[in-house]
Every structure is written in structure tokens, then in C-alpha cells.
Amino acid sequence: MKFSFKQIGRNINNFLGAYDEEKSSDDEKLVKEIIENSLKCPDVKKIIVPVTGSNSHNYLLIDEKNKIYISVENNNIDMSNHNFLYKKTFNLNFTDEIKNIIKHKLEEERKDLKESLFQNEIGLLTKIKEIYK
Numbered sequence: 001m002k003f004s005f006k007q008i009g010r011n012i013n014n015f016l017g018a019y020d021e022e023k024s025s026d027d028e029k030l031v032k033e034i035i036e037n038s039l040k041c042p043d044v045k046k047i048i049v050p051v052t053g054s055n056s057h058n059y060l061l062i063d064e065k066n067k068i069y070i071s072v073e074n075n076n077i078d079m080s081n082h083n084f085l086y087k088k089t090f091n092l093n094f095t096d097e098i099k100n101i102i103k104h105k106l107e108e109e110r111k112d113l114k115e116s117l118f119q120n121e122i123g124l125l126t127k128i129k130e131i132y133k
Helices: 005-016 026-040 092-131
Strands: 045-050 057-063 068-073 076-080 085-089
Touching: 026 057, 026 068, 026 076, 026 092, 045 092, 057 092, 068 092, 076 092
Parallel strands: none
Antiparallel strands: 045 057, 057 068, 068 076, 076 085
16 A cells, blocks of 8 residues: 555644644634734734743733733633623644734734834934934
């Protein structure tokens, strides 16, 4: 019997329950879309919560304006507003993908902040230099 590496990889992913966007549930599609859209909103606070003794992190998205709170923790995703709570356990690969989306957005914001701070430093040095001409 002959197997390709691609077929073996698919079998391993199926066995481990890897997240397959094409086969995602309605809940997964909606949750992913909500999180992606919330990350585009500048008013949403993004908080990373390191997990002690692990390289993993949990994430909180807080929208005070609309009173919507999202928690991504292990394989659980919670969303709430002032009236309702949505809480569901998902496949770990799905929540890992969601965490990676949030992590990527946080990294973009950190990079932008760092570039902004660097520009401010150059401006400061230039002003000081002008003083001491």
C-alpha cells in the first residue's frame, strides 16, 4: 500500500480534529467573523493574558461602547453583552486559529506603536540638536 505525505498529513489532521474552514460549523463561521470584525474597531481593547507555565495565552476583547466582551481561553469562547452570554467549547484547533488572528492584530498594533515612538524620539533629538546649534 502506497501513501503520499499529503495523504498522511490529511489523515493525521482528521485524527487530531484539525480545524478545516471548509467544514466549519455555523457557530465557528459567525464567531470568527465577529472576532475579525471586532479587531477592526479601534475602540475594542485587546488584552493578552499569559497562561502560567505555558507558552499559550488567553485573550480578552472588550468593547465598552457596545458593552460586548469576548474571551478566548483554551478551547472555550465566551461572548457577552449586558443581557446575554454565549459560551461554547470548540475544537482546540479552531480556538488556536482565533488566538492566532488576535495575536497577529496585537503584533501589528505593537509594531505601529513602536514605529510611532521611534519617530517621536527622532523628532525630540532633532529639536534638541536645533537648540544647541
